[in-house]
Amino acid sequence: MGKFDDLPEARRRGLEKMEEVYGFEMTDGSGDFFRYTAEHLFGDIWQRPGLSTRDRRIFLIGMLVGQRANDVLTIQVPAALANEELDAEALRELVILACHYDGWPNGSRMNAVVEDSIAKAERARAKKES
Template sequence: MGKFDDLPETRRRGLERMEQVYGFEMTDGTGDFFAYTADHLFADIWNRPGLTDRDRRLLLIGLLAGSHQHDVLTIQIPAAYAAGELDEQQLREIVILLCHYAGWPTGSRVNQIVEETIAQAARQARPGG
């Protein structure tokens, strides 16, 4: 029995998908905002055919960087790396491309997030890390 089995099917699918996308445990929430996020965005949109999770993540990273939503990038970049959707080399290539298309300050901030992500994963991979 799963932890979301007592919830309606759409909410269960949404919360399970949120955990897959973000890489951390979710709990059920309240209010319209949470309902649209879990029931529509994750139960429906993130489960649609046609794009892989990696495709969606690349689009989202580009959009977030271009609109200077660096706080959300601190969630998306580590999640993409942890899920194996993007490796160190690919993340660093994204930084170089973004520097030239979104501007150096934006690319620089994304680079900081990428390097922090890689360093954090290396620390956790070490014994006792």
């Protein structure tokens, strides 16, 4: 039995998808904002046919770079690595693309998030292997 099995179907699906996308354990929340996030955004939009989770993540990362939303990039980039949707090489390629389309300063900010995420993932992997 899963930890969200006692919740309505839309809420359960949304919370499970949130865990997959964010890469960390979720708990149920309250209020309309959380309800729309869990049930609509993650229970419906992130699960529509036509794009994979990886496709959606790449698109989202691009939008976040353009919006200078590094706080959310610090969630999405590590989750992409953890879910093996993007590896270090692919993330570094996105940085180069961002630099040329969105400007070097913004691409540089993205690069800092990417390199920090890669370093943390490599440290975690080395710790697990030892």
